[in-house]
Amino acid sequence: SIAYSTNTLIRIADGVLQNKHSNEELVVASREVAASTAQLVSAARVKSQFMSKTQNKLEDASKKVNLACKQLVDQVNKLIIGKHEVEDIDYSKLSIHENKTAEMEQQVEILKLENALSSARKRLGEIRKFSYKDDDSDEE
Incomplete structure (x- = not known):
């Protein structure tokens, strides 16, 4: 190993x-x-x-x-x-609309990353389940 x-x-x-x-x-x-x-x-x-x-x-x-x-x-x-x-963006110079758009885009990116992380953790759990099963069968 x-x-x-x-x-x-x-x-x-x-x-x-x-x-x-x-x-x-x-x-x-x-x-x-x-x-x-x-x-x-x-x-x-x-x-x-x-x-x-x-x-x-x-x-x-x-x-x-x-x-x-x-x-x-x-x-x-x-x-x-x-x-x-983090990009050096001066948010104080953005209009209210631009600021709100940037905020929403960031929230969307965070949600995508959280979903990807959750899926990756589930896949890792499945991989480990099979890994443990293989370890048990090797010992027999």
């Missing part, structure tokens, strides 16, 4: 540089690497001897991976925020 997540992160990072993938995809891929690493450490913790050197090294490596992923996500988020800075 870590190898797959890491390869995905590398592929997406390369795609971001070539404008084929988005910064948001890079954030998700980075979080997947951190999650896969945490899952590996957790599984190893169950099977290893208490306070073994190998386990301590694995824990240290996991912390470094998590820190690197966090730093990557923080940097990408700064780039995303920079891209989405």
Whole structure:
């Protein structure tokens, strides 16, 4: 799982540089690497001897991976925020009609984004349901 997540992160990072993938995809891929690493450490913790050197090294490596992923996500988020800075429109210079139109357009955009977010969360829930079913069938 870590190898797959890491390869995905590398592929997406390369795609971001070539404008084929988005910064948001890079954030998700980075979080997947951190999650896969945490899952590996957790599984190893169950099977290893208490306070073994190998386990301590694995824990240290996991912390470094998590820190690197966090730093990557923080940097990408700064780039995303920079891209989405609010346009400098002086609303005090707009007519009442223009101001109301801008307000309504913004409300429409917010509703579209909320609906898209809700749909995406539902899809993610469905994906996770099947993922959990697959995990259960693998253990049998």
